[in-house]
Amino acid sequence: MSASTSGGGGLSPQAAAALQEGIGLVFARWTALQMAVENEWGGRDSRAKADRLAADVLSFFTTSKGPYYFDDLEEMMFDNISEFFNADFEDGSVGEVAEQVLIMHEECLQNNYSSIEKLRNTRAQANAVSQSRMMVTDEGDDSSDDSSDDDDGDEPARADDMSVDEPKPSKPAPDADGWTVVPPKRGGRGKN
Template identity: 65%
Template sequence: MAASNGGGGPGPGPISAEAEAALGEAIRLVFGRWTALQMAVENQWGGRDSRAKADQLGESILFWFCRTKGPYYFEDLVDMMYDKISESFNAYFEDNSIEEVAEQFLIIHEECLQNNYSSIEKLRNSPVPGNAVSQSRQIVGDDDDDSDSSDDGDDTSMVADEEAGPEEMAVDRPRPPKPTPDADGWTVVPPRRGGRSKK
């Protein structure tokens, strides 16, 4: 029952229980520092169980790495994360943070397979940014008013956030042209911008 990697990268075989536990911890640590996801959770974009939905996203990623056969492709992980976030939070993160997080997970997974936990150690020792979510509350507070007249202002603030630099991981809130939730509270989310052009 030895798992074969199906011609993927330098995979030393199935992941050990220790490496799987470490990868699970890494996912939780990264999620705690992921501004976009924390905004979605804190502002309950996915409803009252937004925290549980974030935990489910983490479980899905861990399952993908530990219970499916490789090779593990960046685009597959990114697509899965986009789908889950769209499904769970009715949101589309346009700040490229999903790609950054996916790349980080692929690197940490490779390291875990080699019993190298240095990246996880760095995560443990790095402080969790405290003010990103409180700042986002003010931004999203404007969004809760749902007044059509503020649409133009919202767009300019989002552009300003994106230009603030990579350290602040700017986030675009759920961003249909006019966010109009249906009777169940769901908001239509536009498709990603040509994210699958690479083959």
């Protein structure tokens, strides 16, 4: 995906401040980044490294004239995450965050701060990491509740009540005409 935004004109000081706030709001809601910070994947200064990542993303827009390409921003973010946290976020979130930041930048160039206002006004997730842990805890509680409800053992378990993880195919299966679809590699990560 090589979407680009226009490089015409720079950001006004007000727009740059709004973009900085928007980047901070997006990063605060980015579960993978918040997990890296909370679990100190980058060492004791993981919070400072996350702040530096945000500053580098802002600098991407403020120090060059553009045009700004999605692939360049995503690659810069992947490289910084790898360097700062010794991790690769393979959940697709880096691309999603890069796309959202590019959209915010384009809006800021037009003095349109609607997406930043929306982020500001929506109830911020108090902590994305604790929310994801809460789901795991809730599942554990549900299963123990289910077992205490069915202690008599007389009723067979209903399929609706059971939670079973679906098996994941280890290899791509050939389609009807015999061709096998191979999933794409993560693009833009090759080092020359």
